[in-house]
Amino acid sequence: MDLSVNIGPLRLQNPVMTASGTFGYGREFAELTDLSRLGAIIVKGISLAPRPGNPPPRIIETACGMLNAIGLENVGVERFLTEKLPWLHQFATPVIVNILGDSVEEYAALAARLNDVEGIAALEVNISCPNVKRGGVAFGTVPETAAEVTRAVRAATSLPLIVKLSPNVTDITLMARAVEGAGADAISLINTLLGMAIDTRSRKPRLANVVGGLSGPAIKPVALRMVWQAAAAVSVPVIGIGGITTTEDALEFLMAGACAIQVGTANFFQPNATTTIVDGLAAYLEQQSLTSISQVVNSLRIDT
Amino acid sequence: MAEFQEKYTVLRQEQLADDIFRLSLDAPKIAAAAQPGQFVMVRTGESLDPLLRRPFSIHKVIGETVALLYKVVGKGTRVLTSLGPGDSVDVVGPLGRGFDLDGPGPRCLVGGGMGIAPLYFLARQILQQDTGPNPPILLGARTRAELQVLADEFTELGFVVLTATDDGSLGHHGLVTELLDDILHRVRLVQVCGPVPMMRTVARQCDRARVPCQVSLETHMACGLGACLGCTCPAREGGYKHVCKDGPVLSADEVAWI
């Protein structure tokens, strides 16, 4: 039974990865999850300089989901390389580094810094960040700036390049095509959906940042629809993200056209959600008398 | 640090007051690894709503039994009350950094409301260290019904307990912090868990008297594992502490009290 998948130039033992920001730097889950059994570990988003993040409250539970406004807190690239990455070398599991920036230049500088580092299998570019030079409009909501970031990172690295799309757009296929055209080896989606919640007693927003990103099972139908649309629009591999909690969820994304998936919020309430899904996918192949997970990918049947 | 995710069998569910319950679990691994002040993340059921695990202090460890003391405040804690003997509950823990155990001498424990929960585990541990006569334990709550049973259990351990209630129905009529000043000169460490205003007051009192103080903080938590970075509290030195990893027990002077 073959669970392995190729994401552009990158080969994974199975299609199950951890979504950035939901699995720390891997070590946080080491006692509760077998890291060697993951398709890949995608670490918390890294910027050039450390970032302190937003004031609390940063997280709020909502119906079947949660809102977060962490504010991209991270230790910065240098501390990541000296304090976090070396510990992950003990596993054969590929490590994918998620990067973020305020400007096209910052993305390019990060990509260049990470290019020759040992033990990094690929970069995932989070383009849902505000473009400081353009009044804070997220890079990933304008096709031109999404392409500009992708092009700059592409020029700065020879690592496989995954561009992670923001769902906060009217037409996801425009973004998918824009980053494909600019040199992305693969596309991952979706990042969180912008949302908010209000405490009616105090009439204050529940998050200090007022708005935050919605994640978890609540967003799965939206994510699945966007993955299906994006997969039909581009020829590079698509990685599905959004509310994936069970094997069934993962299968839905694969059938919709994703060649791999990421588990995010589910890690928080089910620390071994990833490895449970790996086992579940193998069991599904056996039940269905299939030999390879690739037989599931894009196998959606729509009556015409 | 050993952490586990396991399903544990419910041994007992006691209702101590209108909305205060105690859940006892057969949880040998957590019992063996836990330190006073640490917490667990409890999945309240299989349902995706409530979605996140709920954090609770480890209240008692007796043999292989771990007890949690909780107040019903929302949908997660309400679901927990439906558990009965023989049911199983999915728990991750023990998590976080607990109270210092080998402090420099007599210590005073101060608990308010559900902040009393971790102090029982701590008090039992202190007894095992046999450091001589202990100063009184200070416990506060809204009213007698929420406090009497718990206060009695500390008395049974052999501690002198001073109580305070908001309505005067048990002990001092007022804040538990008002009982502290008389004791502060006798102690070398204060360990406190309760509502933020109470802990802030105790931190100030200790600061003035130059007595070290440890506080156990509460924040919203998604993971309890140091991964989501959602559980921040502002640090005095600038930036933030992550309550699930740096705490929940922190030195009061590490916290930027606002």
Ligand SMILES: Cc1cc2nc3c(=O)[nH]c(=O)nc-3n(C[C@H](O)[C@H](O)[C@H](O)COP(=O)(O)OP(=O)(O)OC[C@H]3O[C@@H](n4cnc5c(N)ncnc54)[C@H](O)[C@@H]3O)c2cc1C
């Ligand atoms: C380290 C730690 C130890 C705790 N120990 C105890 C204990 O021993 N006994 C006890 O009764 N309570 C304790 N609490 C508080 C307890 O976690 C909350 O009361 C509980 O999560 C409320 O859940 P709910 O679904 O009933 O409330 P809801 O309001 O429906 O919960 C909604 C969301 O807010 C979070 N939340 C709500 N109130 C709090 C709070 N005060 N602190 C943290 N998160 C909150 C919930 O976890 C959930 O994610 C502790 C909290 C922390 C952080």
Ligand SMILES: Cc1cc2nc3c(=O)[nH]c(=O)nc-3n(C[C@H](O)[C@H](O)[C@H](O)COP(=O)(O)O)c2cc1C
């Ligand atoms: C607390 C939290 C932090 C996140 N941090 C990042 C991040 O640093 N970079 C990033 O690209 N996505 C980040 N995400 C988005 C997730 O990787 C994922 O795209 C999103 O949560 C949807 O998947 P889910 O519903 O399975 O969680 C974060 C999500 C959460 C909940």
Ligand code: FES
């Ligand atoms: S609760 Fe997730 S990092 Fe502390």
